[in-house]
Amino acid sequence: MRLAALDQPFETLALSEPGERMLLITLNRPERANAMNTTMGEELIRAFAALEAAPEAYRCVVLTGAGDRAFCAGADLKERDGMDDAAFARQHYMFERMMRAILACPPPLIGAINGAAFAGGLEIALSCDFCFASSAARFALTEVTRGIMPGGGGTQHLPRAIGERRAKELIFTGRPFSAEEALAWGVVNRLCAPGAVLDTVLEVAAAIAGNAPISIRQAKKAISRGLQADLNTGMLFEIEAYYQLIPTADRREGIAAYNEKRKPVFKGA
Numbered sequence: 274m275r276l277a278a279l280d281q282p283f284e285t286l287a288l289s290e291p292g293e294r295m296l297l298i299t300l301n302r303p304e305r306a307n308a309m310n311t312t313m314g315e316e317l318i319r320a321f322a323a324l325e326a327a328p329e330a331y332r333c334v335v336l337t338g339a340g341d342r343a344f345c346a347g348a349d350l351k352e353r354d355g356m357d358d359a360a361f362a363r364q365h366y367m368f369e370r371m372m373r374a375i376l377a378c379p380p381p382l383i384g385a386i387n388g389a390a391f392a393g394g395l396e397i398a399l400s401c402d403f404c405f406a407s408s409a410a411r412f413a414l415t416e417v418t419r420g421i422m423p424g425g426g427g428t429q430h431l432p433r434a435i436g437e438r439r440a441k442e443l444i445f446t447g448r449p450f451s452a453e454e455a456l457a458w459g460v461v462n463r464l465c466a467p468g469a470v471l472d473t474v475l476e477v478a479a480a481i482a483g484n485a486p487i488s489i490r491q492a493k494k495a496i497s498r499g500l501q502a503d504l505n506t507g508m509l510f511e512i513e514a515y516y517q518l519i520p521t522a523d524r525r526e527g528i529a530a531y532n533e534k535r536k537p538v539f540k541g542a
Contacts, residue, residue, distance in 0.1 A: 276330050278323035285313035292479050294332040306346035307338040314371045321374035328379035329541050332482035337385035347392025372425045375400045385474040386410050396425035406452050406461040407470045413449040434459050485523040486541040
């Protein structure tokens with residue numbers, strides 16, 4: 274179910290549909306380590322705004338980088354060279370909007386981290402629901418070594434993923450960490466052999482796409498919003514999300530398929 278907004282040409286992204294109701298978004302500037310320039314930021318806003326406007330269009334979205342060297346090296350510092358303060362601030366505000374658009378993606382968003390994820394690249398990875406990574410990948414929030422600080426959610430997502438004290442060490446030093454450390458600390462869920470991460474993620478994405486899509490969207494909301502509240506408030510939000518599923522045809526289909534000993538066919542209704 275291709276969205277019209279995604280049929281328009283993209284300069285820095287490559288979009289494809291590797292399976293039914295699945296969308297693959299590839300950061301496509303391999304000559305610049307898939308670094309984010311202004312065009313990429315604007316195109317990511319356009320792509321994810323289209324997904325938010327039509328939450329039923331896809332059941333799972335995968336985000337990766339072109340090539341095997343880098344997922345995303347962060348902001349393109351060559352483009353930023355010579356920017357005055359006003360231009361720098363305008364671009365960064367656009368990157369803020371880009372991160373908010375990624376976070377608002379209704380279906381599950383899985384990162385296939387094929388190589389280095391530095392600075393804003395790591396912040397994009399942390400904005401995914403979860404990630405698998407190449408065992409050759411490396412990670413870092415290097416902003417303080419460039420006179421700035423993480424400004425795309427890094428100071429919020431990384432402590433939530435790995436704990437406050439470890440996050441402070443990594444952000445204050447800007448030092449890279451390995452794929453093995455990323456796995457042990459919970460930044461990524463699984464490591465894959467170099468070159469195999471995208472295929473592995475697409476297998477998981479296909480399994481997700483075969484489940485009830487409204488159920489998954491409601492569960493995603495309950496997890497994400499519940500984590501921002503106390504436990505009792507989160508439990509109340511979960512129940513409100515659950516009750517939205519009772520009148521759906523998919524709920525009835527799931528029970529019927531179980532009793533008829535067949536695979537359910539979920540239609541998102």
